[in-house]
Amino acid sequence: MSTLRTLIAGVAVAFLSAALLERWLRARPEAGTPPILYPRIPFIGHIIGLLTEGANYYKITSARCKQPIYTLPMLSSQTYVVTSPHLAHHIQRASSTLLFEPIILPVTQRMVGFSNATVEAFRDQEAKNAKRPAFMDRIHNTLYSLMGPTEIKHQGNVVLEQISHQLNALPDCDRPLFEWCRGLFVEVTTYAFYGPENPFALSPGLVKDYWVWENDLIGVMASPLPQVTNRRAYLAREKVAKTMIEYLEKERYTQASAVIQERIRLHIELGISLEDRGRSEFGMLFGALVNGAITVFWVLNYILSRPGLVKELRAEIERGAFSIDHSTKTASIAYEALRTGCPLLNSVFRESLRFIAPMTSARFVTEDTIVADTYKLRAQSVVQIAGGVMHEDEEVWGSDSREFNPRRFIFTPNGTKTGSENAEKQNVHPAAFRGFGGGTVYCPGRHFAQIEILSFVAVLLMGWDFNPPQGKENIDWDPPKDEKRIPIGVMKPLKDVVVAMKRRKEIQDLTWSLKMT
CATH class of the missing domain: 1.10.630.10 (Cytochrome P450)
Known part of the structure; x- marks a missing residue:
C-alpha cells in the first residue's frame, strides 16, 4: 500500500507542478493581441487536440471562444485562428508580412523528401x-x-x-x-x-x-x-x-x-x-x-x-x-x-x-502586423484561416448552414445567406467560401x-x-x-x-x- 500511496502522491505532485509551471510560463495577454484560449492540458493540450480531432478541432475551440480571432498557445509558440470572413480578407491583403512560403517549404520537404540543399535553393x-x-x-x-x-x-x-x-x-x-x-x-x-x-x-x-x-x-x-x-x-x-x-x-x-x-x-x-x-x-x-x-x-x-x-x-x-x-x-x-x-x-x-x-489557409507572421486596424499579430507566429468553421457559421450562411442546400450558390459564386425572402440579395462575404x-x-x-x-x-x-x-x-x-x-x-x-x-x-x-x- 505504501508503494501505491507513494505513486499516487508522485503523480499528484507532478500534475500540480505542471499546472504551476504552465501558469508561470503561460502566454500573457498583450494589449491589442487576439484573446488567448488556454489548453486544458498545459503546454500540449492544443497539439493533442489537433492530432486527435483533426479538422474538427478548430470547430471545438471556436465553440469555446466565440471570437472572430483568437490565440492557441502551443509549447513556446502560438497560432492565431481566424473565424471571420472580414478578418480573413484583411489577412489575405497583408501579403508582405504574412507569408505562405515559410510554411509550405518545410511542409513540402517532409511530404516528398527534399534535400536541405534543395529547400535552400x-x-x-x-x-x-x-x-x-x-x-x-x-x-x-x-x-x-x-x-x-x-x-x-x-x-x-x-x-x-x-x-x-x-x-x-x-x-x-x-x-x-x-x-x-x-x-x-x-x-x-x-x-x-x-x-x-x-x-x-x-x-x-x-x-x-x-x-x-x-x-x-x-x-x-x-x-x-x-x-x-x-x-x-x-x-x-x-x-x-x-x-x-x-x-x-x-x-x-x-x-x-x-x-x-x-x-x-x-x-x-x-x-x-x-x-x-x-x-x-x-x-x-x-x-x-x-x-x-x-x-x-x-x-x-x-x-x-x-x-x-x-x-x-x-x-x-x-x-x-x-x-x-x-x-x-x-x-x-x-x-x-x-x-x-x-x-x-x-x-x-x-x-x-x-x-x-x-x-485552413496558413500564413507565417514575419514581423509584428496590425490587422484591420484592430488586432496585433506578433512576429514568429502562425495565422490559420479556419475554413471549416466559416463554412458552418449560421451568421454567414443562414440557419441551414449545416444542411446541404443545392441552390445556395445559384445567384453568385460566393453564395447567399438563406432564411430571407430576398435570398439573392443576401450575398455572402467573398472570403467566406474557402x-x-x-x-x-x-x-x-x-x-x-x-x-x-x-x-x-x-x-x-x-x-x-x-x-x-x-x-x-x-x-x-x-x-x-x-x-x-x-x-x-x-x-x-x-x-x-x-x-x-x-x-x-x-x-x-x-x-x-x-x-x-
Whole structure:
C-alpha cells in the first residue's frame, strides 16, 4: 500500500507542478493581441487536440471562444485562428508580412523528401537580396499564367477526350463509386498533365502505391523516422518518386503539358538535382490528383442521393449543354455550356466543396502586423484561416448552414445567406467560401478541376442510372467523413458506396464526346 500511496502522491505532485509551471510560463495577454484560449492540458493540450480531432478541432475551440480571432498557445509558440470572413480578407491583403512560403517549404520537404540543399535553393535568398523575383514567385506566376484561358482550353480538351474514351469502354456492373472515381481521375489527369508516357500509364500498379502513401501522409510527415514508424507509406512514396525521377531522366516530359514543361525548365535553371526535380513533380501530383478525385465522388453522392435533384439537373443539362448527332450516333456535352448555362449544377459543385473542404489557409507572421486596424499579430507566429468553421457559421450562411442546400450558390459564386425572402440579395462575404483557398494562394488549378468535375458529373447523370447493387434494396449514401484527419485537403469518405451503374436505355447505343465548346 505504501508503494501505491507513494505513486499516487508522485503523480499528484507532478500534475500540480505542471499546472504551476504552465501558469508561470503561460502566454500573457498583450494589449491589442487576439484573446488567448488556454489548453486544458498545459503546454500540449492544443497539439493533442489537433492530432486527435483533426479538422474538427478548430470547430471545438471556436465553440469555446466565440471570437472572430483568437490565440492557441502551443509549447513556446502560438497560432492565431481566424473565424471571420472580414478578418480573413484583411489577412489575405497583408501579403508582405504574412507569408505562405515559410510554411509550405518545410511542409513540402517532409511530404516528398527534399534535400536541405534543395529547400535552400527554393528559398532563393540571392534573388530576394537583389530584389528579383525569387524561385517560388516564378513558379507561382508560371502556374497562374499557363493555367490561363488558352492553355486551359487545350488541356481541357485533352482531359475531356480521355474521360470520353474511358466512359465509352465502361461496362455495366456493380462498382465502389469512390474507388472507381479516384482511379479514373488518376488516369485522365496524369495523362493531361504528364502526357501518354506518364508513370501511371506505363505502370498502372503505381496507383495503389500512391494512395497507400496519401492515406498515411500525415504520419510520414510527422515522424522523425518514417522509414521505421510508417514504413509501408514511406516505401510507397519512394517507389512512386523513383518513377518520377526516371520519367525526367528519360525526358518523357517532352509530351507533357506546357505548365509541367515550364516547371521542369525552371527547376533545371535553378540547379536542382535530378532526384529532387522528380520529387518536386511527385509533390505536384498531390495538388493535381487528390482533391479533384475526392470532390467528384462527393458531388455525385449529394446529387444521386436526391432523386428530385437528379431529375432537375438532367433537365438543365439537356436544355443547356447536351446534344445528339444522329448521323454519327454521338452524344455530346460542352463544358462552356455547362459553366454558363447550368447554374444549378455549378451551385451543387460549390455547395459540395463547402461541405467537404475544411482547409485552413496558413500564413507565417514575419514581423509584428496590425490587422484591420484592430488586432496585433506578433512576429514568429502562425495565422490559420479556419475554413471549416466559416463554412458552418449560421451568421454567414443562414440557419441551414449545416444542411446541404443545392441552390445556395445559384445567384453568385460566393453564395447567399438563406432564411430571407430576398435570398439573392443576401450575398455572402467573398472570403467566406474557402473551397479554393484565398488571397495570393488561390488554387491555380481550380478552373481545370472544374472542367473535369462538372463534365464528368454531367455525362454520368445523362448517360447512366445508379441503382442498388445486387442483393441490396438501397444504396448507402452519405458515408461518414474523415473529419478527424488534420486538414490538408478535402475530406475523404470513411467507407465506399457501392452502386450498380447501367447505361440509360434511351442513349445506350450512343458514343460520348465531351468537349470544351
